[in-house]
Amino acid sequence: MAASRMVVVALCALTLAACTPSVNGELLVSAASSLTDAFADVETAFEAANPEVDVVMNFGSSSSLREQIIEGAPVDVFASANTSNMDQVVEAGEVDGGEIFVTNLLQIAVPVGNPAGIVGLEDFANEELLIGFCAEAVPCGDFGRQALENAGVTPAIDTNEPDVRALLTKIEAGELDAGITYVTDVLSSDGAVEGVEIPGEFNVVAEYPIAALVNAPNPDAAGAFVEFVLSDEGQSILASYGFSSP
Missing domain, CATH: 3.40.190.10 (Periplasmic binding protein-like II)
Incomplete structure (x- = not known):
């Protein structure tokens, strides 16, 4: 499993290097804890394609990350494990709206x-x-x-x-x-x-939205990161960890 994931990451990095516009600087990403392992590989592939970017991941519960953002913590990208926390960040004027990038069960x-x-x-x-x-x-x-x-x-x-x-x-x-x-x-x-397993009639589909913040310290890198996560390459990495496309 680990070897196949590394192949996916390597292929993604090679593909993106040829088509991703040049961005640089530190990129601050706040992401739900359930994304920890998958986003570690996303970070590797994104940095390989954008060697002048240093991605700094901040993992935690979506609710605690939401509060950090609303209280003014510097964040470029927010990836939540549910839509309600993203909605509250939208209501606070911190993002214009989130896009669902994966689902989970x-x-x-x-x-x-x-x-x-x-x-x-x-x-x-x-x-x-x-x-x-x-x-x-x-x-x-x-x-x-x-x-x-x-x-x-x-x-x-x-x-x-x-x-x-x-x-x-x-x-x-x-x-x-x-x-x-x-x-x-x-x-x-x-x-x-x-x-x-939890039977389908009882299970709940978790929808994960992602968004660049309105006042992102590094808006160019934030936009590029969100674009990568939504791309076929980013989706391949996430799928290797069991996430489904929306």
Whole structure:
């Protein structure tokens, strides 16, 4: 899996080098935690095609990144794991509007070997199990609760984590029996956790918007980065991590 991703990145860099206009300087990108691994490869390919640009990634929950932007943090590009946080940044006048660049689905994540024998969402009502969620204000927490509501399950939650990466870390360590993350998180764990499917009738499609900020410190590089993410090359990298095109 890792080798195939590197091939995708290398091909993208070679292709873009011939067609991307020259940009330079530092580029500040605030992106949802669930994009951490995929955007690391996006950064590599973009910098290879634009060697005078230094991309600085800031990963966190979409809600915390939203607040940072509204409070005046210098940011060139915002990539959110849901539309509501982007909408609030639009309402604050920080961006003109976001464009959906990928979608994602939820999946139950369990420790290797699934020691608690988790089979589905119904297990989240079992008070004898250690169940983790993302905080309700975080997209993965909001979507996870929607999925349980769709299934008619009232969860017995033991912990609410600040973002999906923090939740995944506890599941990997065996501190939790299960949690609801994204399909892409289970895939990018490279076997550190296992996934249990959530039926389509209960699952929730997460739409990820991206936008350059109105007052981006480096508007040219910001526009080029957004264009790259939306391009066939950028979409190929994201698809290799399990994201779907909108």
